[in-house]
Amino acid sequence: MIAGKKLLVVSAHAADYVWRSAGTIAHYIKCGADVQIVCLSFGIRGESNDLWKKGGQTEESVKAIRKAETLKAAEILGVKNNIEFWDLEDYCMNLTPEIYDRMVLKIREIRPDIIITHDKFDILNPDHNHVSEMVYSCSIMSNSSGISAGNTKVTKQMKLFGFEPHQTEISNFKPGSYIDITDSYEQKLAAMQCFQAQNHLIKYYTDRAFLRGNHARRISGNPDIKYAECFANFFPIVGNELY
Numbered sequence: 001m002i003a004g005k006k007l008l009v010v011s012a013h014a015a016d017y018v019w020r021s022a023g024t025i026a027h028y029i030k031c032g033a034d035v036q037i038v039c040l041s042f043g044i045r046g047e048s049n050d051l052w053k054k055g056g057q058t059e060e061s062v063k064a065i066r067k068a069e070t071l072k073a074a075e076i077l078g079v080k081n082n083i084e085f086w087d088l089e090d091y092c093m094n095l096t097p098e099i100y101d102r103m104v105l106k107i108r109e110i111r112p113d114i115i116i117t118h119d120k121f122d123i124l125n126p127d128h129n130h131v132s133e134m135v136y137s138c139s140i141m142s143n144s145s146g147i148s149a150g151n152t153k154v155t156k157q158m159k160l161f162g163f164e165p166h167q168t169e170i171s172n173f174k175p176g177s178y179i180d181i182t183d184s185y186e187q188k189l190a191a192m193q194c195f196q197a198q199n200h201l202i203k204y205y206t207d208r209a210f211l212r213g214n215h216a217r218r219i220s221g222n223p224d225i226k227y228a229e230c231f232a233n234f235f236p237i238v239g240n241e242l243y
């Protein structure tokens with residue numbers, strides 16, 4: 001049951017959450033979930049190449065464009081005001097103990113049922129790896145009574161899922177969960193089209209959704225699945241039935 005669930009999405013750079021989880025975010029919102037997105041950086045240094053190539057740009061102008069694009073994409077997905085920017089420097093992202101504390105506080109404030117972030121290893125993006133390690137650590141630190149964060153109460157371990165990295169096979173990515181995004185695929189497409197700086201990725205992630213849809217259809221036997229996103233499971237599934 002998705003309705004009423006709280007989902008926290010932590011994205012290293014401004015557009016990461018769109019390429020890798022936009023369909024799932026829009027699907028969850030459509031089904032009544034509460035989704036909060038944290039963008040740790042705008043990806044100015046490492047993920048805005050097409051903007052810099054235009055010339056005449058400054059860090060501030062690139063940041064303004066990236067922020068506007070990200071907000072527009074989030075609105076298309078139905079996120080509206082539930083997105084925040086921590087404006088950290090990227091490439092290389094320095095995640096200090098203070099940033100860890102801030103993330104523990106955020107987790108305790110939101111109290112998500114599910115966190116989606118970068119998977120444990122991305123061969124071509126150290127920032128993604130640092131963020132994965134931080135979010136994983138903070139999801140566990142948040143449960144510990146010995147760690148204080150304002151007046152917040154400790155949490156119980158929430159589910160944690162990892163984005164599919166760009167270079168799937170050579171990043172040792174293992175799909176653990178496939179999400180049918182057929183009902184939200186058009187929103188994902190429109191959200192991807194917001195990003196001028198990474199225009200080349202649109203076809204790539206369109207093809208990926210089609211490929212994962214094929215896998216999801218074959219594995220589930222559901223002929224109606226056209227598009228899917230997949231995620232790594234940080235923890236095993238626990239329940240009273242096998243599924």
Ligand SMILES: [Zn+2]
Pocket residue numbers: 012013016043047125128
């Ligand atoms: Zn990124």
